[in-house]
Amino acid sequence: MKKIISSSQNDRKVKLKFNDMLDIVKNQRMFSLFFPFAMLLLIIALFSILTKGSFCTAGVMKSIFNQSMIIGTLAIGMTFIFTTGDVDFSAGNVMGLAAAVGALVYQNGQNIVTTICVTIVMGILLMLCNYTLSVVLHIRSAMVAIIGLTLYASITQQIVGAGTLRIDYNLCRNLESGAFRYISFMLFFGLCLLVYYWTPIGRQLRFIGGNVECARQAGINITKARCIGFLLAGLGIGLAGVYQIIRTGSVSSSVGNGMGMDVMLATVLGGMSIFGGAKSNAYSGFTGALTICALNQGLLMVGVPSTVIQGVRGVIFLLLVVLNSERAATLPSRQQF
Template sequence: MEQIQTATQKKEHVLTLREKLTILRESRYFLMVFPFAMLAVIVLIFTAATGGQFFQTSVFTSIFSQAVIIGTCATGVSFIYSNGNLDISIGSVLGLAATIGVMVFTRTGSPVLMILVMVVVSLALMAFNCTMSVVCHIKTITVAIVVTQIYGAISTLLIGGTGSIDIDYNVSTMLEDGGFRYIAFILYFAFCIVLYHFTRVGRELRFLGGNENCAAQTGISNARATYISFLVTGLGVGLAAVFSVINVSAVSVETGSNLGMDVMLATVLGGMSIFGGARSNAYAGILGALTVAALNTGLLMVGVSSAWIQGIRGIIFLILVWMNSERQALLPSRVQF
């Protein structure tokens, strides 16, 4: 009799929303389909909302320009996210690196030196962020919150009352028409894919993100892996700073603003969890970056104010993080929340 009752109870069990989402998310096809499905849905919605104007060539050019900047940063940041760390200072790092690079250009007139300075400054700032976390044992998110304010203040002081510093339009055109942006992005993306998916570095990062305690027992150095992840990210942010400057032929106090949210949103829209682990990858960022750029452009085209855009993106981000969050029930792992 008891067995019959138990069997009846099992049959009457109705899956909760959380259980349905878990089944969907754990499907092997989910990560392959989700990014493309989200991009397609957004394109269709804004095409209908704008009466077909969303399909203009100029709109797609603008979306791609944004996506290259966001995607370059997101590809690098995937290294940081994969081992369970979180850094939201990407925008302020990009802004300060771009500011110093443009200032060097105005004094030397050398675009090569400008590019090198932006990359070196970005690497130095990300290395400093990492050192504060690894050596001083301050959580990366805490460091990021503080340095975001510091780097932003320095950029504002350097730019001064004008609010922006222009560079020679011909130089921007030369770099853009010469294909520098696309060549640099492709080389960086290929480097990240190889390093992350075909070397020991990527395996260690995913292992640390999935279970730091077990990884430590195998002799993996968390400090070494963290420094590698931050430096790879710094290289990407430096290149994105160059892309941002040549895109508008100037740097301003607004350069890099909101980029941290765009990068995180691109990561989760690309199908990767910002909490790291075995399902992390280095290509999610570029897929999500296209969706974020399309979302930003579409909302502006339908007349949504910037304040509402921030709110809408924040809501989407929270929903996606909730869907993507993983809590291990058996093995001890790093504290993710």
């Protein structure tokens, strides 16, 4: 029906406006696919130049990867919830509670294997609780997140008390430097990619995020797909809780505070809309987490004070939101994120 300029010779050449050109670039499918990676590479290249190469060393890279692991694991799991358009920012506190329970089990004389298992199971159970509230009882996910945020934070404080729950330092160091973290992370990441891209679940979740009514009319089992999504998110949260314990060797009462927001930030930085839908990707959270950590590390190494880093992050976030926003073709409205 509509012609493409290049294909019709007799059309007058029309000068494109900047906004139109921006739209064309943004509408390229490959753009949204490669943009986050390009962003990450750009940051690495930029700081490598600024620090005259010392940023681009194996040690720094490894440290960035290690830092991004907790947020990354959380974000990969939470993608399954964000994809359906649910805005859940309680992930950090769910992880905090799971870690606190795990640490409590350790304090009561259990070994580290039980601690790890309990932490993971707690993550899954707490997300099942969120699932019941938002899917079964139809409470809005943002509302569930607010409830979860305060409730879980308060329970964590009760468990931990005034001090911190300590886990044997040497044990944690061994676990952190050993293969356990990498292997478990790779297994989890692999599982998520598999479910997201090679089973109907990922496709169904995207559809639910795009248009629930359409998904319902296409006979998709919405509750089942979302349940699996929450389970995987719970698994990710539990795993992130384990990494949190072994990274610091202790659990304080403020563990996980504010991390839910970081997870959302990472997801958006990774090129995905926070409202889910067709453009969602399972790996977005992880690329986003890497980008944040690379940025933090780079800014620190250049000598930017940490208070300013927050501001820089804000500006970059704003830029991304503008680039990611979709403009309706006819009406001057703007759908953010």
